[in-house]
Amino acid sequence: MGAAVAVKELIVSGKLKGTIRFYGTPAEEAVGGKIYMAREGLFNDLDVCLDWHPDTKNEAGTQSSQAMVDFIVEFKGKSAHAAADPWNGRSAVDGLEAFTHGVNLLREHVLPSVRMHYAIKAGGDVPNVVPEYAKVWMWVRDSKRSVVDQVFARVKDIASGAALIAGVEAKVTVQTGDYEMLVNRTGAAALQKNLETLGPIVYTADEIAFAKKIQEVQGGEQTGLDGAIHPMKETQEHPEGGSTDVGDISWNVPEITLLTTTAPKNTAWHGWSVVACSGMSIGHKGLVFSSKALAMTMVDLFENEQLRKDIREEFEKRKGAQVYKAYIPEGPAPIPTN
Numbered sequence: 001m002g003a004a005v006a007v008k009e010l011i012v013s014g015k016l017k018g019t020i021r022f023y024g025t026p027a028e029e030a031v032g033g034k035i036y037m038a039r040e041g042l043f044n045d046l047d048v049c050l051d052w053h054p055d056t057k058n059e060a061g062t063q064s065s066q067a068m069v070d071f072i073v074e075f076k077g078k079s080a081h082a083a084a085d086p087w088n089g090r091s092a093v094d095g096l097e098a099f100t101h102g103v104n105l106l107r108e109h110v111l112p113s114v115r116m117h118y119a120i121k122a123g124g125d126v127p128n129v130v131p132e133y134a135k136v137w138m139w140v141r142d143s144k145r146s147v148v149d150q151v152f153a154r155v156k157d158i159a160s161g162a163a164l165i166a167g168v169e170a171k172v173t174v175q176t177g178d179y180e181m182l183v184n185r186t187g188a189a190a191l192q193k194n195l196e197t198l199g200p201i202v203y204t205a206d207e208i209a210f211a212k213k214i215q216e217v218q219g220g221e222q223t224g225l226d227g228a229i230h231p232m233k234e235t236q237e238h239p240e241g242g243s244t245d246v247g248d249i250s251w252n253v254p255e256i257t258l259l260t261t262t263a264p265k266n267t268a269w270h271g272w273s274v275v276a277c278s279g280m281s282i283g284h285k286g287l288v289f290s291s292k293a294l295a296m297t298m299v300d301l302f303e304n305e306q307l308r309k310d311i312r313e314e315f316e317k318r319k320g321a322q323v324y325k326a327y328i329p330e331g332p333a334p335i336p337t338n
């Protein structure tokens with residue numbers, strides 16, 4: 001928002017020509033608000049989209065992310081007394097157990113880049129009643145959406161097979177899914193130049209002490225804060241574990257990602273220690289730094305038509321013939337109940 005306001009001021013004062021648009025994108029870590037917005041084409045008229053994510057280092061985004069599909073498998077059987085007439089019952093938990101066993105057999109026969117994880121959300125209530133309902137929540141991930149599609153098809157077969165084994169019904173419901181990030185190195189290089197112009201984030205002794213204390217409590221090495229500007233990395237074929245709904249935007253328009261230090265290394269991400277650092281000057285410095293870096297890069301994009309063309313060319317080349325199709329079901333975003 002800081003970057004958008006700065007650029008807007010330049011446009012209003014006549015120093016830049018063009019349009020800037022600021023997107024609020026909710027539920028990044030839940031259903032993925034950006035996927036719904038991408039599906040509706042809300043990013044399609046942009047030349048370039050820029051995004052920012054908090055991190056433990058300052059870096060222009062050069063790595064992809066994992067594509068994934070997030071789905072629920074439910075089993076419906078028939079209740080009966082577990083001792084008096086179990087032969088009249090059909091156990092939904094039997095279906096669930098056959099399913100998870102099948103998934104775990106599948107693990108050996110997928111690419112090493114595939115990740116499958118699940119949590120059992122419902123598995124019967126009491127032992128002396130044949131359970132009529134069971135529910136498992138599962139994710140399948142890989143470096144490529146195409147591989148996720150293949151594995152997901154097999155997982156759906158396993159759900160059907162498990163239902164046959166247990167004599168119950170299985171229902172698979174997709175909740176959401178991300179594309180892998182389509183990296184744009186031309187855009188990242190434009191950002192990198194500005195990161196280097198700005199130079200490292202400098203921290204006070206108090207801030208470093210605070211960060212070390214956080215690391216101490218978390219049981220990690222007490223390295224303090226990393227304010228350095230990291231050089232651009234080679235783009236790995238297989239990214240580190242993790243997915244983002246920015247991936248879906250990146251298949252619709254060229255995307256430039258900035259990562260900025262707002263917490264020290266060795267802190268549990270998505271946890272209280274990151275929140276603690278974000279809510280004080282360590283986080284604030286990261287925000288101001290990010291605003292400057294993004295605003296400077298936007299000015300370059302507004303002023304340099306060739307840069308926009310080069311970024312678009314790389315985008316088209318990496319995208320190839322693949323047609324974007326969001327994983328999410330029809331209709332509006334659900335309100336998560338999990």
Ligand SMILES: [Zn+2]
Binds near residue numbers: 028
């Ligand atoms: Zn996040």
